[in-house]
Amino acid sequence: MPSDMIVIGAGIVGISTALALQSRGRAVLVLDRPDPALKASAMNAGAFAFSDIVPLATPGIMRKAPRWLLDPLGPLSVPPVYALKIAPWMMRFWRASWPDRYRASMKAQASLMRVSQAALTRQVTDASAQHLLQAEGQLQLYEGEREFRASLPGWELRREHGIRFELLETREAIAAYQPGLDPRFTHAAYTPDWTNTCDPARWLSHLRHVFESRGGRCEAEDVLRLVRHEDHIEIMTTNKAVTTRQVVVAAGAWSHRLAASLGDHIPLETERGYNTTLDKGAFDLKTHLTFPAHGFVVTKINGGVRVGGAVELGGLALGPNYRRADILLEKARRFLPDLKTEGGSQWMGFRPSLPDSLPVIGRSPGDGRVLYAFGHGHLGLTQSAGTAELIADLVGGNRPPIDLTAFSASRF
Numbered sequence: 001m002p003s004d005m006i007v008i009g010a011g012i013v014g015i016s017t018a019l020a021l022q023s024r025g026r027a028v029l030v031l032d033r034p035d036p037a038l039k040a041s042a043m044n045a046g047a048f049a050f051s052d053i054v055p056l057a058t059p060g061i062m063r064k065a066p067r068w069l070l071d072p073l074g075p076l077s078v079p080p081v082y083a084l085k086i087a088p089w090m091m092r093f094w095r096a097s098w099p100d101r102y103r104a105s106m107k108a109q110a111s112l113m114r115v116s117q118a119a120l121t122r123q124v125t126d127a128s129a130q131h132l133l134q135a136e137g138q139l140q141l142y143e144g145e146r147e148f149r150a151s152l153p154g155w156e157l158r159r160e161h162g163i164r165f166e167l168l169e170t171r172e173a174i175a176a177y178q179p180g181l182d183p184r185f186t187h188a189a190y191t192p193d194w195t196n197t198c199d200p201a202r203w204l205s206h207l208r209h210v211f212e213s214r215g216g217r218c219e220a221e222d223v224l225r226l227v228r229h230e231d232h233i234e235i236m237t238t239n240k241a242v243t244t245r246q247v248v249v250a251a252g253a254w255s256h257r258l259a260a261s262l263g264d265h266i267p268l269e270t271e272r273g274y275n276t277t278l279d280k281g282a283f284d285l286k287t288h289l290t291f292p293a294h295g296f297v298v299t300k301i302n303g304g305v306r307v308g309g310a311v312e313l314g315g316l317a318l319g320p321n322y323r324r325a326d327i328l329l330e331k332a333r334r335f336l337p338d339l340k341t342e343g344g345s346q347w348m349g350f351r352p353s354l355p356d357s358l359p360v361i362g363r364s365p366g367d368g369r370v371l372y373a374f375g376h377g378h379l380g381l382t383q384s385a386g387t388a389e390l391i392a393d394l395v396g397g398n399r400p401p402i403d404l405t406a407f408s409a410s411r412f
């Protein structure tokens, strides 16, 4: 007898989706590989970054990219062995940066953020997760007038989308939000509505616990492919075949492999990111700090500090280059002179990324019984609750509150 609903992937998108489907009366089984270390969801920076609506592919980025790429440890890098492989994705990324496409992506992203913010409030109440949130806002920091002025068009666009922020043009104004910054930071923007979880790993395990305590099941299975049959979908794992009527693929940076088994070819790549987590007492962090010119953030995790970011377009197979995490930490020490950097633990994770910075949310073009929920790039935690509700709407035959055309799997 086929089971009602299977979700592949127990990252934050998969677990949130499983919870949303369960709350609408579905019996859900979640399948995930046995290796929990592979999840981006457990070790990210923990930010619900609802104001981050600006796509990575901004107009003019391809003029800046070569300068970054020439610096092997800069904020954006491509390991030479992966350069040819990533070229088609980079072409699409470049096209996504054309002004009309950039504006369209931003509009779609803003609509998903609105849904996600409202959905998070419902998820927090439903799962009694308030104790895992810290609402301390965010500071984006600029070194000098020039960098600040260059950021203003982006802030103006955020204003158009209803995002609240305060521009700070003196060191004193910045210090009122975060003392202890290097004086090179003369300007900043503060976003008061920014919220973090105190630990993404605890956030994920809490939601999974809620799902399981309500009768949801999770099984350790490595899924190889999906096979279509007239009256069911067969999920082939390394151990067995499982049948179901509907399936959600929420397998993060690996999702395109499963989609390919249905004939859907989706240009999903991974933007690998790095971080170092320092124990309590490393720094008295008052708010989430973002250093946009350097591509990293400093954030409070379990009372300690996590320093992380960077984009390495290096695929799923290459081993980590932890020199990248060292570089971020060295920069953080320069920017926060009192930061105690000893004894940290390092991590590398796979952001699942599409060239236009938008996820895929919707039905497979190859088979409408398969739904896709992946490719959230830098924003998977932020958009997890919203994605979950949208998928639950589609499964339940309800009209989603936003137009999902921009998120369709066939847009490429």
Ligand SMILES: Cc1cc2nc3c(=O)[nH]c(=O)nc-3n(C[C@H](O)[C@H](O)[C@H](O)COP(=O)(O)OP(=O)(O)OC[C@H]3O[C@@H](n4cnc5c(N)ncnc54)[C@H](O)[C@@H]3O)c2cc1C
Pocket: 008, 009, 010, 011, 012, 013, 014, 031, 032, 033, 035, 038, 039, 040, 041, 042, 043, 044, 045, 046, 047, 048, 049, 221, 222, 223, 224, 250, 251, 252, 253, 254, 255, 258, 271, 272, 273, 274, 275, 308, 309, 348, 349, 350, 351, 352, 373, 374, 375, 376, 377, 378, 379, 380, 381, 382, 383
């Ligand atoms: C350094 C860094 C910092 C970040 N900071 C933030 C942040 O502050 N805020 C934010 O919103 N986002 C952030 N992100 C992005 C965020 O972590 C991801 O977008 C998000 O975790 C993706 O969630 P997911 O559930 O889609 O994927 P994952 O968490 O990767 O989960 C996918 C799951 O699918 C499983 N899976 C894959 N293939 C198969 C298969 N064949 N069979 C069975 N199981 C399979 C994997 O084992 C994995 O558990 C950050 C990412 C990085 C790397």
